[in-house]
Amino acid sequence: MKHGFVIIFILFLLVLAACEQQEKPAKKTKSFLQIGEFTITRESDSLTLARDGAGRTLALVPRDAPAPEGYAPSMIIRTPVRRVAAYGSFDVATLRALGVLDETLVAVTTPREKWFVDDVQRGMDSGKIIYLGNPGVIDYERLKKQAPELVLTWDPSIIPMLDELGIACVITSTPVAMCLNARMSFVKFLAPFFKREKEAEDFFRRVNDSLADIRARTAGVLEKPKVMWGDMYEKRVLVEPGNAWIGELVVLAQSGYLFEDVYGTSCIEISMERFLYSGKDADIYFTYRTPVTGASSKATLARLNPLMAGIKPLGPGGKVYAPLPHYSQSGDKLDEIFTELSAIMHLELYPDYTLKYFQQIPDIDPPITNSGEEQ
Amino acid sequence: MKSTSPFPVRIYRFFTSIRLAVILLVLLAVDLCFAYISLNGRQSLFDAMNRQSIGAWISTYGVENIQHTAWFFTLLFLLSVLVLNTLVCTGDRLWNLIRRWRTAGANRRVWFSLATHIMHLSVVVILIGYLLSYTMTRVSPSLAVVPDLPTKIAGTEISLELLEMKLPVYEGSRLEPFSGRVIQPEILLRMTSHNESRTAWLGFNKPVRFLGHTLFLQNFSPRNNSSMSRSRYIVIDVRNDPGVLFYFAGIIFFLAGMVGVVFFRPVRRCST
Known part of the structure; x- marks a missing residue:
């Protein structure tokens, strides 16, 4: 009798675990969306709760609805x-x-000359968008003058001052790196902050289609290149961990990510020995530095860090890719970025592909002509 | 032979069974094996439980990720049955003990039995404390506090001031990766509410209590000498947890029971 109870219990657990294999129902009465560390809970037509990257719960309320109590x-x-x-x-x-940049963005923390997004450049030229200063020490007077209703930031230290100014704030970074799904779904x-759910769905679908294409193209590839993504600086070695979207994308594109076992925040610090050890096996190396930095x-990378010269991609025939300056501002082109990364890893599957966001760096710097231009 | 006892009596007997306790403990062990698999790489799913009531967690994260949280629901069920089993079983034996006490008086054996029952009941008190924590705790998560700007805890009259940050960096040579990093921050906070005020040092594993609220250090900056961000701030979680008193009471009773067990344990005489 008792043995029977134990068997039934174990079967019950197995049945619950098997639920993982089944698809979730398309809709539920209470709407709850989890995007990595972020969540959106739709409580009613007049109240949606958003949990930001720092775990703070914000109440999203339509303009004409009464303010909820307890917030x-x-x-x-x-x-x-x-x-x-x-x-x-x-x-x-x-x-x-989301298609709201033109009408809503009023302040940024990157100066005009470092922007490659034409909408932002235009906005800054016209004075609609202003530069607040270095992100570490923004000018609160200028911020107050712009009267934003919301600040999207990674810096929690500004929250007390924003509270004083009566400006709401969302922390958009998380202690753990965004996984592939979170990166795609962040939109x-x-x-809900802008009531642009349809645009978000369209964007997500577009990116998801690009992933489906990558899956289909790379299915059955025999050669799996080994990839590493990070950099050695004077005092620190930073890499993208295996739980980051980059690590997951590399694996999805039938390649090997050499820091797959590293878990944590984006740009996580690891030991120099680990970086060099993994570098001996790598086929493709993505650096954080741009050609400008x-x-x-x-040869320049090896000169900056002589120890790094020992990693395989920096040797003869090795492949090193650097992001172009506009890459970090192209988050709205995730589908193109994903496809480009797949093309870099499997050149043979993407004949005639032209790189748009990355650049394969040469062995040595091109010689400089008398006129001062690189050949 | 089929039992002829009334249904309530059968239920009562079922819960007084020590076999039931053993089976429950085995099932708990099996369930925790599933938990080990489910938890792997999914801390964030369960971290969220620390910031909201269990009811809210169940209706969101719990239900949406049932394949990873089934073990937790099972755990709740098993622990509830175990609590019931412990209460009924201990109550039954305690009643017998009191009767024995009244007839034969207190002797070493009676005290020993009482001590073991106190230990059992303490576990129940601790579990009730956890239940209260998960159902009734009010949390203000990720409250940023910066120097020279008092910060109010939402929903209270408590104001926090960051007076001083001691951020000693590791200067040893044995742990190279920790070189130049702050590993033991100490933060001097002043907490004020109406006429009451208190100043205390806050650190990791060194929470501060003030008017029923417990302040936990979650994050701080700068974290090391070469940190890209030089802003000075701390991030704390503030919890108003009514279960804490129950854990401490349970632990004290458990220790008292354990001392009783050691002190009054039956002495076996050696036969020569």
Whole structure:
């Protein structure tokens, strides 16, 4: 009798575990969306709760609805939001993906000359979008003058001052790196702030289609290149961990990610020995540096860090790729970025592909002519 | 032979069974094996439980990720049955003990039995404490506090001031990766509410209590000498947890019971 009870219990657990294999129902009565560390809970037509990257719960309320009880004024956000200040370029790109950048963005923390997004350049030229100063020390007077209703930031230290100014704030970074699904779905997190759920769905579908294409193209490839993504700096070695979207994408594209066992935040610090050890096996190396910040050639990289010269991609025939300056501001083109990464890993599957976001760096810097231009 | 006892009596007997306790413990072990598999790489799913009530967690994360949280629901069920089993079983034996006490008086054996029952009941008190924590705790997560700007805890009159940050960096040579990093921050906080005020040092594993609220250090900056961000701030979680008193009471009773068991344990005489 008792043995029978134990067997029934174990069977019960197995049945529950098997639920993993089944697809989830398309709709539920209570709407709850989990995007990595972010969540969106639709409580009613007049109240949606958004949990940001720091775990704070914000109440999204339509402009004409009464304020919910139990929330500090700075935690209540009236939707659709009309004026936004954004720290990160990915946040700005997400606004663009939602189609609200032109009408809502009023302040950024990157100077005009470092922007490659034409909408932002135009906005800054016309004075609609202003530069708030270095993200570490923004000018609160200028921020107050712009009167944003919402600030998208990665810096929690500004929250107390924003509370004083009565400006709501969303932390868009997380302690753990965004996985592939979170990176693609982040647009769905910001969508309820602007009532642009449809645009978010369209964007997600487009990116998802690009992943399906990558899966189909790379299915059955025999050669799996080994990839590493990170950089050695003077005092630190930073890499993308295996749980980050980059690590997951590399694996999805039938390649091997050499830091797959590393878990944690994006740009996580690892030991120099580990970096060099993995580098001996790597076929493709992605550096964080752009050609402007030092990744102009393998020789330059080796000169910056002589120890790094020992990794395989920096040797003869090795492949090193550097992001182009506009790459970090192209989060609204995730589908193209994913496809390009797949093309880099499997050149044979993408004949005639032209790189748009990355550059394969040469062995040595091109010689400089008398006129001062590189040949 | 089929039992002829009334249904309530059968239920009562079922819950007084020590066999039931053993089976429950075995099932708990099996369930925790599933938990080990389910937890792997999914901390964030369960971390969320620390920031909201269990009811809210169940209706969102719990239900949406049933394939990874089934073990937890099973755990709740098994622990509830175990609590019931412990209460009924201990109550039954305690009743017999009191009767024995009244007839034969207190002797070493009676005290020993009482001590073991106190230990059992303490476990129940601790479990009730956890239940209260998960159902009734009010949390203000990720509250940023910066120097020179008092921060109010939402829903309270408590104001926090960051007075000083001691951020000693590791200067040893044995652990190279920790070189230049802050590994033991100490933060001097002033907590004020109406006429009451208190100043205390906050650190990791060194929470501070004030007017029923417990402040836990979650994050701080700068974290090391070469940190890209030089802003000085701390991020704390504030919890108003009514279960804490129950855990401590349970632990004290458990220790008292354990001392009783050691002190009054039956002495076996050696036969020569």
